[in-house]
Amino acid sequence: MSDNVDPRNRVNELTNREWLIETKSFWRSQAEDDLPDWLDPELLEQFGLWLAEQHGEERAREMMGQLSSSVMWSKAPPRDKLKATHPATFSERDIARLIHLFTKPDQLVLDPFVGSGSTLLACAEADRVGIGIELIEQWVEVASGRMEAAEVPYRLVELEEALGAAAEGAHALIHADSLAALQAMPAECVDFIVTSPPYWSILQKRGEKAAQEREGKGLPTQYSESAADLGNVEDYEEFLERLGDVFVECARVLRAKHYMCVVVSDFRHGPQFHLYHADVARIVEERNEALQLKGLTVLVQDSKNLYPLGIPYCFVGNIHHQFVLIFQRMS
Ligand SMILES: C[S@@+](CC[C@H](N)C(=O)[O-])C[C@H]1O[C@@H](n2cnc3c(N)ncnc32)[C@H](O)[C@@H]1O
Numbered sequence: 489m490s491d492n493v494d495p496r497n498r499v500n501e502l503t504n505r506e507w508l509i510e511t512k513s514f515w516r517s518q519a520e521d522d523l524p525d526w527l528d529p530e531l532l533e534q535f536g537l538w539l540a541e542q543h544g545e546e547r548a549r550e551m552m553g554q555l556s557s558s559v560m561w562s563k564a565p566p567r568d569k570l571k572a573t574h575p576a577t578f579s580e581r582d583i584a585r586l587i588h589l590f591t592k593p594d595q596l597v598l599d600p601f602v603g604s605g606s607t608l609l610a611c612a613e614a615d616r617v618g619i620g621i622e623l624i625e626q627w628v629e630v631a632s633g634r635m636e637a638a639e640v641p642y643r644l645v646e647l648e649e650a651l652g653a654a655a656e657g658a659h660a661l662i663h664a665d666s667l668a669a670l671q672a673m674p675a676e677c678v679d680f681i682v683t684s685p686p687y688w689s690i691l692q693k694r695g696e697k698a699a700q701e702r703e704g705k706g707l708p709t710q711y712s713e714s715a716a717d718l719g720n721v722e723d724y725e726e727f728l729e730r731l732g733d734v735f736v737e738c739a740r741v742l743r744a745k746h747y748m749c750v751v752v753s754d755f756r757h758g759p760q761f762h763l764y765h766a767d768v769a770r771i772v773e774e775r776n777e778a779l780q781l782k783g784l785t786v787l788v789q790d791s792k793n794l795y796p797l798g799i800p801y802c803f804v805g806n807i808h809h810q811f812v813l814i815f816q817r818m819s
Contacts, residue, residue, distance in 0.1 A: 498745075500589055510589045514786040517582050517810070568637065570630045574604040575691055575702065575709055578684050578751055578810075582787060583610035586682055586812065590747045591616055595679035596654055598741065600666035600734055603711075605631025607682055608659045612640040619650050619660045619678070621669045624712040628663045635659065647672045665716050667730075670737035681738050681748040686711065686719035687764060688727045690755050724762070732771040739776040742817045748779065751787070753810040765811040778817050785812040 492503040500507065571577055583606060587597055593615055599607035602620025604627055611618035612635075622628050628644070635642040642659040643649070647669050650660040662669050691699070691710040699709045711719045718734075721727040742748055750772070752765045769781050787810040798804030 499592075499747075501592055502588065507589070510585070511783075513784070514788050514809075515582065515585070515812075517579060517787040517789050568634065570633050570637070571604045571606070573630060573707055574627060575707070575711065576684070576687065577604050577606055580606050580610040580613060582751075582812075583607055583682055584613040586749050587611060587614040587616055587680065590682075590749065591680045596677070598678040598681045598738075599683045600670060600681070600738060601683050601685050602631060602661070603627050603684075605634045605661070608635060608642060608661065609638055609640060611659060612638065617654045617657060617659055619654055619662065621662045621664055621666045623663075623665050623716055624714065625663060626708075627711070628661060631661055635661070651677060667734050667737060670734065670741055673737075673741045675740050676743045678741050679743055679746050681742055682751070683749075684751040685731055685734070685768070686717070687753070687755055688724055688757075688762075689720055689722060690757060691719060728767055728771050731768070732775040735772045735779070736775050739779045739817055744778075744817055744819055746817055747782075748815045748817070750813040750815070751810055752813065753807055755807070756804070765813060769813050772813070772815060778819050779815045780818050781813065782816045783814045785814065786810075787812060 493501055494504055497504075497507075502510070587610055591597060591614075595616060597607065597611050597616050597618040599618065599620045602608065602622045605620060608618045608620045608631065620631065622631060632642070632644060640659060641657065642661055643653045645653050645660045645662060647662055647664060650662055651673070653660040689710075702709050711717050714720065718727060718730055721730060738748060750768055752768055754764050755762055765784070769784075772779055773781055789808045789810065792806070792808050794806050794808075797806065
């Protein structure tokens, strides 16, 4: 443990000042390839060192604030072609930051919807070990390809081998339905869960510009056509129920007092705007007595394309943020 970590801190390896910065209710999300030129990490580090010389380390940290924590900590690999084939990924930079906030080194991270493997790459970045579950073979192959390209040690394992692989320091990728996989895992075996679940079947429904652009490039606009894919459940209430089943198992495999972060965005379907983040928060709390919502961080995605939706006829918002729902297992 670093000298600056409070001896009472059982959650992470951050100093109290670093932890304070992370409690802000919004983070500026920067995809790796979106950083403006002037935010050169080396220059920024030099600037931080200069500030520390002038004002002392604590004041320098304060002045760098959000900037230092979101830019200087991340060495995530740039977005690659394989990742771009998946229709709905999150940024390793943001996930590594969550992992730093909610785990100690040597703790085990789980993502039950690992998609293109971003969480496993974020684990490698944050020096933690992860287990990822993915239903669709195409995305398992993409995740494997990304791990290999980044030279991150991993094993494509059967369910029963996952904890063993993780104990030996290899990230474990499981090709399975997440509900079945979680049901086969022992209780209280992981330290942190971070995931982004499917957004109902919205990928198929939306006729948005972004989807049209993907189609134009010959890229998939939905995860799969499998009936087991939660992204293909037609009815919204049934979808929430089935997602709730997965979170019941997540609560069981998570150690008591530990955290689960769910990254979600709201969405529109036709004329209706769905507060998906609120629906997920409700379903998780309703179905799990032990899981309690502890907070919500807004991930500002200011560098996304802005489309003139609805203008000049009606209001249609550009959704340029996601929510990180933060739950803790209380007992
Ligand atoms: C929002 S994406 C996650 C993307 C991931 N965070 C990334 O950065 O690549 C949701 C993933 O859940 C997968 N999925 C859908 N239903 C599933 C199920 N029943 N079991 C496991 N994975 C499932 C989809 O194939 C998709 O890759």
